[in-house]
Amino acid sequence: MTDDATGWFEPLYAQTAADGGAPPWNRDGPHGLLEQVVEDRRFDGGGTRSAIVVGCGLGADAEYIASKNYNTTAFDLAPTAIRIANDHHPDTRVQYEVADLLDLPDAWRHAFDLVVECWTVQALPDPPRTDAIHAISDLVAPGGTLIVIAVARDDDGDDSAPDGGPPWFLNAATIAKFAHDGVEPVDVRRVPDPEAPEQRRGWRAELTRPAA
Numbered sequence: 001m002t003d004d005a006t007g008w009f010e011p012l013y014a015q016t017a018a019d020g021g022a023p024p025w026n027r028d029g030p031h032g033l034l035e036q037v038v039e040d041r042r043f044d045g046g047g048t049r050s051a052i053v054v055g056c057g058l059g060a061d062a063e064y065i066a067s068k069n070y071n072t073t074a075f076d077l078a079p080t081a082i083r084i085a086n087d088h089h090p091d092t093r094v095q096y097e098v099a100d101l102l103d104l105p106d107a108w109r110h111a112f113d114l115v116v117e118c119w120t121v122q123a124l125p126d127p128p129r130t131d132a133i134h135a136i137s138d139l140v141a142p143g144g145t146l147i148v149i150a151v152a153r154d155d156d157g158d159d160s161a162p163d164g165g166p167p168w169f170l171n172a173a174t175i176a177k178f179a180h181d182g183v184e185p186v187d188v189r190r191v192p193d194p195e196a197p198e199q200r201r202g203w204r205a206e207l208t209r210p211a212a
């Protein structure tokens with residue numbers, strides 16, 4: 001199931017790159033909701049704090065987080081995405097890595113002051129979505145912050161029907177799963193999605209792992 005769920009990303013990056021393009025979700029700049037949270041909360045890494053960007057694709061969100069003075073790691077399952085992210089940002093301060101969210105290095109557990117998840121989980125069916133959500137929460141250091149951005153369902157209907165995605169618009173119960181193993185919600189909102197404000201709403205969720 002996991003291979004079926006995630007095996008199509010690398011071929012899509014490779015094919016669209018060969019055609020001179022990019023996958024349909026690609027953006028040149030950060031997601032508007034990520035910008036909203038970071039600006040509203042004045043998040044700044046001060047040159048010392050660490051951040052990790054999950055399923056980073058071609059790196060727009062990762063470059064934005066690095067510009068906020070975080071020592072930024074960004075990872076994706078697809079080697080072609082990571083190669084292009086490096087090619088597009090030759091002077092980057094981001095450490096781009098190929099890694100599988102469902103099999104992360106032990107050293108990343110509870111290791112990052114800021115964890116950014118945008119649109120990865122909604123691209124996965126369940127399974128393996130719940131395992132992916134818990135792996136993301138696991139990255140948050142004590143005292144750290146998790147930001148989750150996803151397209152929202154307007155109701156509490158099923159968000160995992162096999163023929164419903166990808167992407168699957170996520171319901172409140174799925175977003176609640178990020179509050180896992182000590183991670184707690186801070187501010188979870190279903191708001192107009194700046195990427196398509198007339199058409200849909202999005203989740204902007206902030207969570208934390210309280211300092212020990």
Ligand SMILES: C[S@@+](CC[C@H](N)C(=O)[O-])C[C@H]1O[C@@H](n2cnc3c(N)ncnc32)[C@H](O)[C@@H]1O
Pocket residue numbers: 006009010025026027031054055056057058075076077078081099100101102118119120123
């Ligand atoms: C819909 S795209 C979103 C990309 C980017 N976050 C954005 O907002 O544009 C989902 C991304 O998650 C990556 N991905 C999917 N499953 C993954 C996994 N198990 N581990 C790491 N990355 C994964 C895909 O390769 C793809 O780049």
